[in-house]
Amino acid sequence: MKxxxxxxxxxxxxxxxxxxxxxxxxxxxxRMLTVILTVPCLAAEALLLIYALRLDxxxxxxxxxxxxxxxxxxxxxxxxxxxxxxxxxxx
Amino acid sequence: xxSETGFDHALFDRFPTKDERPEAEEEELKRxxxxxxxxEYLTVVNNNYVGIYYLGTAFLFxxxxxxxxxxxRVQLAAPLMHxxxxxxxxxxxxxxxxxxxxxxxxxxxxxxxxLLLPQMLAARDLPFPRLSAYAFWAYxxxxxxxxxxxxxxxxxxxxxxxxxxxxxxxFSPGINTDFWLLGxxxxxxxxIAGAIEIIVGVLRHRAPGMSLDKMPIFAWAMLVxxxxxxxxxxxxxxxxxxxxxxxxxxxxxFDATRGGDPLLWQHLFWFFGHPEVYIIFLPxxxxxxxxxxxxxxxxxxxxxxxxxxxxATGFISFGVxxxxxxxxxxxxxxxxxxxxxxxxxxxxxGIQVFSWIATFAVGKPRFNTPGLFAMGSVVIFVxxxxxxxxxxxVPFDWQVHDTYxxxxxxxxxxxxxxxxxxxxxxxxxxxxxxRRPLSERWGRWIFGLMFAGMNIAFMPMHLSGLMGMxxxxxxxxxxxxxxxxxxxxxxxxxxxxxxxLLxxxxMARNFRLAPDDGEAGNVFGAGTLxxxxxxxxxxxxxxxxxxxxxxxxxxxxxxNVEQGRYFxxxxxxxxxxxIVTSPLLAEPQYLQIMPGPSFWPFAAALLTAxxxxxxxxxxxxxxxxxxVLGVLAVIRWLSETDIRVPEREVDIGAGIRVPTYxxxxxxxxxxxxxxxxxxxGMIFAMALFGLAFLWSNQxxxxxxxxxxxxxxxxxxxxxxxxxxxxxxxxxxxRGAVWAVVPVIAAxxxxxxxxxxxxxxxxxxxxxxxxxxxxxxxALLTLQGMIVGIAALMALYLGWRKMRGLIVDGAxxxxxxxxxxxxxxxAQGLVATLFARAIGA
Numbered sequence: 001m002k003x004x005x006x007x008x009x010x011x012x013x014x015x016x017x018x019x020x021x022x023x024x025x026x027x028x029x030x031r032m033l034t035v036i037l038t039v040p041c042l043a044a045e046a047l048l049l050i051y052a053l054r055l056d057x058x059x060x061x062x063x064x065x066x067x068x069x070x071x072x073x074x075x076x077x078x079x080x081x082x083x084x085x086x087x088x089x090x091x
Numbered sequence: 092x093x094s095e096t097g098f099d100h101a102l103f104d105r106f107p108t109k110d111e112r113p114e115a116e117e118e119e120l121k122r123x124x125x126x127x128x129x130x131e132y133l134t135v136v137n138n139n140y141v142g143i144y145y146l147g148t149a150f151l152f153x154x155x156x157x158x159x160x161x162x163x164r165v166q167l168a169a170p171l172m173h174x175x176x177x178x179x180x181x182x183x184x185x186x187x188x189x190x191x192x193x194x195x196x197x198x199x200x201x202x203x204x205x206l207l208l209p210q211m212l213a214a215r216d217l218p219f220p221r222l223s224a225y226a227f228w229a230y231x232x233x234x235x236x237x238x239x240x241x242x243x244x245x246x247x248x249x250x251x252x253x254x255x256x257x258x259x260x261x262f263s264p265g266i267n268t269d270f271w272l273l274g275x276x277x278x279x280x281x282x283i284a285g286a287i288e289i290i291v292g293v294l295r296h297r298a299p300g301m302s303l304d305k306m307p308i309f310a311w312a313m314l315v316x317x318x319x320x321x322x323x324x325x326x327x328x329x330x331x332x333x334x335x336x337x338x339x340x341x342x343x344x345f346d347a348t349r350g351g352d353p354l355l356w357q358h359l360f361w362f363f364g365h366p367e368v369y370i371i372f373l374p375x376x377x378x379x380x381x382x383x384x385x386x387x388x389x390x391x392x393x394x395x396x397x398x399x400x401x402x403a404t405g406f407i408s409f410g411v412x413x414x415x416x417x418x419x420x421x422x423x424x425x426x427x428x429x430x431x432x433x434x435x436x437x438x439x440x441g442i443q444v445f446s447w448i449a450t451f452a453v454g455k456p457r458f459n460t461p462g463l464f465a466m467g468s469v470v471i472f473v474x475x476x477x478x479x480x481x482x483x484x485v486p487f488d489w490q491v492h493d494t495y496x497x498x499x500x501x502x503x504x505x506x507x508x509x510x511x512x513x514x515x516x517x518x519x520x521x522x523x524x525x526r527r528p529l530s531e532r533w534g535r536w537i538f539g540l541m542f543a544g545m546n547i548a549f550m551p552m553h554l555s556g557l558m559g560m561x562x563x564x565x566x567x568x569x570x571x572x573x574x575x576x577x578x579x580x581x582x583x584x585x586x587x588x589x590x591x592l593l594x595x596x597x598m599a600r601n602f603r604l605a606p607d608d609g610e611a612g613n614v615f616g617a618g619t620l621x622x623x624x625x626x627x628x629x630x631x632x633x634x635x636x637x638x639x640x641x642x643x644x645x646x647x648x649x650x651n652v653e654q655g656r657y658f659x660x661x662x663x664x665x666x667x668x669x670i671v672t673s674p675l676l677a678e679p680q681y682l683q684i685m686p687g688p689s690f691w692p693f694a695a696a697l698l699t700a701x702x703x704x705x706x707x708x709x710x711x712x713x714x715x716x717x718x719v720l721g722v723l724a725v726i727r728w729l730s731e732t733d734i735r736v737p738e739r740e741v742d743i744g745a746g747i748r749v750p751t752y753x754x755x756x757x758x759x760x761x762x763x764x765x766x767x768x769x770x771x772g773m774i775f776a777m778a779l780f781g782l783a784f785l786w787s788n789q790x791x792x793x794x795x796x797x798x799x800x801x802x803x804x805x806x807x808x809x810x811x812x813x814x815x816x817x818x819x820x821x822x823x824x825r826g827a828v829w830a831v832v833p834v835i836a837a838x839x840x841x842x843x844x845x846x847x848x849x850x851x852x853x854x855x856x857x858x859x860x861x862x863x864x865x866x867x868x869a870l871l872t873l874q875g876m877i878v879g880i881a882a883l884m885a886l887y888l889g890w891r892k893m894r895g896l897i898v899d900g901a902x903x904x905x906x907x908x909x910x911x912x913x914x915x916x917a918q919g920l921v922a923t924l925f926a927r928a929i930g931a
Contacts, residue, residue: 003303003675011406018410018432025425027787034424059092061676064304064395071399079407079435086427 006055006069009048010076017041017080031087038084045077098678103300105745106635107647107656116661117631123662124215124628126607127688134688136220139606139627141227142206143524148231149199154591155238156190159183161588164548168581170569180565181248182267186241188251192367193275194234196509197320200374201226201285203516204313208289210523210621211307213298213633215659215669216685218291218759221692221728226284228696233281236704237274240267247271250563252360253334255345255353260338269335269707276331277703279324286320287766289313295759296669297677298620299658301636307619308391311398312377315405316370321766322409323366325773330359333781333869342858342865344781350792350861354419355784359777361412368504369408369436373401375512376443379465382512382519383447384640385617386462387454393446394639400439400446407436417485418492426485433483437476444473460534461615464515467542468507475503478553493563496556502549514541514594522611523621526603533597540590547583551576618643624653632657632744633670636677663741664751670743671759681753682741684734691728695721726887733760733896733904754901764907768914771877775918778873779925782866786930792861793930797851805923808844812837812916816909823897823905831892831905837912838885841878841919845871848923863930870922874915881915884908 005012020037024030052069056062092100127135135141162183166174175183205223209216217223240246247267249258258268293314297306333344334356343349345356384391391397410432417426447469456462478500482488491497514537522528555576560567567573606627613622618640623630634657638644651657658670658679667685672678698721705714735752742748755761786793815837822830849871858868888908891897897905 008402011403015406015409018428021428022410022425025422025428026784029422029424061092061302061304067395068399068402071396072402075399075403075438082435083410083428083431086431087424089427 003065006052006065007072009069010045010052010073013041013044013048014076014079014083018083021083034084034087038080041080042077045073045080049073049077092676094678095673095676096678096680098673098680100678102745102747103635103637105747106658107651108745109656112655112660116655119662119665120628120631121626123665123667124626126627131688133693134224134690136216136224136686136688136692137606137627138205138209138216138220138223139524141220141223142202143604143606144231145198145202145205145227148227148234149195149202152190152194152234152238153199154595156187156195157588157591159187159190161584163187164581164584166565167567167577169578170567170571170574172566175565177565178248179244181563182241182244182246184563185247185250185271186238189247189271189275190234190238191505192251192371193278194230194238196371196505197282197367198230198234198285199513200313200316200371200509201282201289203374203378203513204289204316205285206524207520207621208292208310208313209296209629210623210625211310211619212293212296212301213620213623213630213636214292214296215629215633215667217288218296218671218683218685219288219763221686221689221732222284222288224689225692225696225728226281226288228693229281229284229699230278232697232700233274233277233703236700237270237278240270240274245270252364253356254360255334255337255356256347258334259345260341266707266709269338272331272335272338273703273707276328276335277700279328279331282320283324283328283770286317286324287763289317290321290766291759291762293317294674295671295762297672298633298636299670299672299677299679301672301677303675305636305639307639308380308394308397309374309377311401312373312380315401316373316377319366319370319373319405319408321770322773323363323370325770326359326777327363329774329777329781330356330363333359333865336869336872337865340859342868343862344785344865344869346862347789350785350789350863351865352785352788352862354416354788355781357416357419358412358784359781361415362409362777365412365415366408368508369404371505372440372508373404375468375509375516376401376440378512378516378519379447379468380443381617381619382461382465382515383450384454385519385615386459386465387450387456388616389450389454390640391446392449392453393442396442397446400442403439404436407432407439411436414483414488417488430483430485434480437480437483440476444469444476459518459615460529460531460538461515461519463535463538463542464511464518467538468511468515471503471507471511471542471545473507475500475505475507479504491556493561494556495552495560495562498562499549499552499556502545502552506545506549511541514538519615520621521602522614524604524606524610525601526605526609526611527601528611528614529597529601533593533600537590537593537597540593541587544583544586544588544590548580548587549583551579551583555580613642623649631655632660634658658744658747660744663743664736664738666736668751670749671753673757679743679747679749680757681750682743683759684736684751686732689728689731691724691731695724695728698724722883726883729887730891733902754903754906758903758906760903760907761910764910768910771914771918775870775873775922778866778870779921782863782870782926782929785862785866789862790930793863794856794861796867796927796929796931797855799924799927799931801851802848802923802927805844805848806920808840809916809920809923812841812844812919813913815840816913816916820906820909824901831888831897834905834909834912835885835889837916838878838881841881841912841915842875844919845874845878848874848919852926867926870926874919874922877911877915877918881908881912884911 024033055066057066166172293310336342337344343351345351345353413429414433555573560573630652632655634652671680671683698717701717702714740748740750815833819834856864858864
């Protein structure tokens with residue numbers, strides 16, 4: 001499970017953030033709520049990225065795992081930020 | 092290397108072994124995995140046959156749906172044509188879309204997985220061969236019956252997405268819609284069965300040493316594909332169930348005048364429907380990523396990035412479903428989120444495209460037929476992707492919504508993203524299963540006709556769409572400016588069809604199935620394991636994998652495999668068997684004894700199809716009989732599984748010994764049950780979403796639910812079920828003879844609790860009173876279904892116990908019944924509390 005969490009962590013945070021945003025928009029639309037949701041998600045992505053960068057890379061498999069994890073959390077970080085922008089551009 | 096399971100990786104250095112293997116070993120393998128004869132072709136479970144059956148049937152549906160497409164193009168070739176009456180045209184376009192999406196695209200890639208994965212992973216077969224056979228027969232029989240509805244004028248006619256209220260009883264009173272709802276619901280169950288097979292196969296049946304970083308990219312694609320099916324398809328299964336219930340029993344889930352909401356259907360449908368596009372695309376992209384390095388004679392550029400892109404696509408594709416609903420009046424914030432996600436999902440697809448281009452660029456590409464189809468695919472898919480980004484923008488989507496621009500976009504994406512890769516794959520992999528490869532010369536003509544025809548057919552549709560031509564119209568008036576564009580589209584469609592026709596002729600000339608031996612072999616010089624010499628038992632011995640392209644990196648591997656110098660060079664127990672390995676590093680864990688051919692999966696599939704078909708035509712007695720016989724057939728099939736062999740531990744090569752039976756979370760059965768419970772959990776979660784959605788959107792119809800405090804006894808009862816299931820497993824491991832009693836008692840308690848809960852709700856709300864009533868009773872219905880299954884499982888467990896088939900301190904059957912029963916308790920607990928909490 002640990003390896004799967006490392007590989008998928010960044011994208012899982014994105015999923016939590018996206019469905020949280022959807023729930024906010026559907027049930028209680030509020031820009032402030034989107035910020036309250038986004039800040040901890042960005043923090044989680046950042047922490048995961050730091051964790052991924054510090055992972056072992058002494059063997060082929062661990063090197064591969066580290067690079068996929070770094071890519072996933074990096075992508076997740078950008079995607080969370082991107083996903084949080086629409087409320088500031090819509091009416 | 093740090094081990095995952097305690098296995099010593101130094102043991103891999105014993106391979107290839109030096110000693111000569113006796114010839115009798117191979118003879119025994121051939122005897123155990125022998126080819127079927129006569130009627131045995133119906134009972135076969137080997138992936139070499141089931142995969143071919145599957146592919147052939149899916150391709151047949153491609154041809155049938157293609158003919159429907161041509162009929163539509165003839166009707167639209169000129170204004171005011173009278174080739175198809177209006178009502179028939181509605182059935183034809185509905186069936187074209189439905190058959191292409193449900194009966195061709197998903198089954199085709201699933202079939203490719205069934206055929207290719209065991210060879211690519213060097214497994215003897217997939218983990219549940221009988222489940223594969225059941226999934227195939229259910230799909231084939233159900234699909235053909237569904238398609239047959241067209242010939243009796245009963246085909247569905249509400250579009251492939253079946254939006255209510257058009258498909259409600261009021262506006263679609265015939266049984267046409269029921270054919271779609273019951274037929275598709277049933278076929279999706281078959282797809283989920285295939286997905287479970289693929290996930291467990293990819294994660295647990297890889298050749299020793301094939302760690303995740305050495306896994307073929309197609310296996311990665313199939314893994315993501317299957318996980319997406321598990322998450323997405325429950326939504327459409329629930330949607331079809333709800334709409335069928337609404338039509339049959341007047342429960343108003345989607346009737347806005349009675350507290351339902353037709354948009355709930357759209358949410359449920361598109362939560363499945365958009366990921367479906369990526370479900371189709373990802374395996375095709377996986378094929379491309381296998382074919383292009385061989386064609387380009389270079390390693391795939393960016394393997395890690397492609398794995399990441401596939402996984403990211405899997406995630407982000409679940410955040411785009413509502414972009415199909417921009418025109419329904421979504422709140423601006425919601426539309427913004429979905430627009431952003433729809434643009435973002437193009438990034439991972441772009442990573443894959445750039446990787447393919449880079450691989451072509453760094454290699455020395457050969458412009459053979461697979462290469463041409465691969466390159467054509469990139470061009471067409473990128474064109475479709477670009478218009479996809481355009482329609483992700485809300486204002487542009489409003490302009491082109493429901494016009495031919497969308498028809499053009501989706502055909503560019505699906506033909507470029509799936510059909511062209513599929514043709515590339517057929518030209519590439521047919522030498523693996525046929526005595527002769529297909530003709531290169533014909534292949535180039537076929538590619539030329541299909542590529543030109545596709546663009547001539549669909550490029551003008553962008554223009555006709557921008558000029559305002561709506562989708563799904565059966566004719567149009569002259570002078571609208573659409574005449575020439577439609578005529579050109581029709582000519583292009585026939586050119587595309589001519590290419591497919593030539594392909595069929597090429598197949599007839601050259602395809603000669605050789606599942607046992609004598610196939611054309613590795614004519615393209617590929618580097619992955621499916622090109623090892625194989626027979627019906629797959630490879631003679633299962634190699635240790637040390638790189639991603641073992642055939643390129645170790646030129647002697649084919650000979651050594653063929654001479655039995657790796658794992659499992661013989662049958663260790665005299666039965667069908669394969670090695671189960673660990674999910675991350677593929678370390679050998681135990682030997683799985685595999686079931687052989689059986690009549691029962693075939694019978695169960697026929698009876699299941701009969702049940703659904705009888706329900707559709709309202710022959711309820713026949714449906715009841717089919718259901719009972721179907722359950723008996725499944726039980727009979729299962730009774731031959733979960734058996735122990737006398738050898739508790741065997742040598743699987745070079746003195747390495749593994750057990751022949753294992754229990755608990757490491758087993759393939761446990762994994763399959765976990766995935767099944769995720770499917771059930773997703774159906775349940777979607778039903779909870781439905782209730783919450785109606786509460787949010789139809790508050791004026793809401794009735795105060797029964798008090799939450801009154802549910803405490805029920806909740807305690809459900810907790811007791813979970814505890815009893817856990818206790819049974821514990822007691823059995825401690826050797827208690829009566830260990831099965833708690834779980835059987837729990838299965839008996841579950842219907843009592845459900846009955847009490849229904850009694851409470853009946854005093855408050857009727858199922859046909861409002862959307863809330865319908866949604867609450869849908870939760871109770873779902874609970875009733877799994878309670879019934881748990882009761883059957885408990886009876887089966889008791890029967891096995893009485894037959895003395897549950898012995899020792901561990902049993903897979905017992906474990907799985909306990910898992911399922913615990914889930915029943917957990918779902919019952921959540922349903923009881925949630926239904927009372929919403930709107931309290």
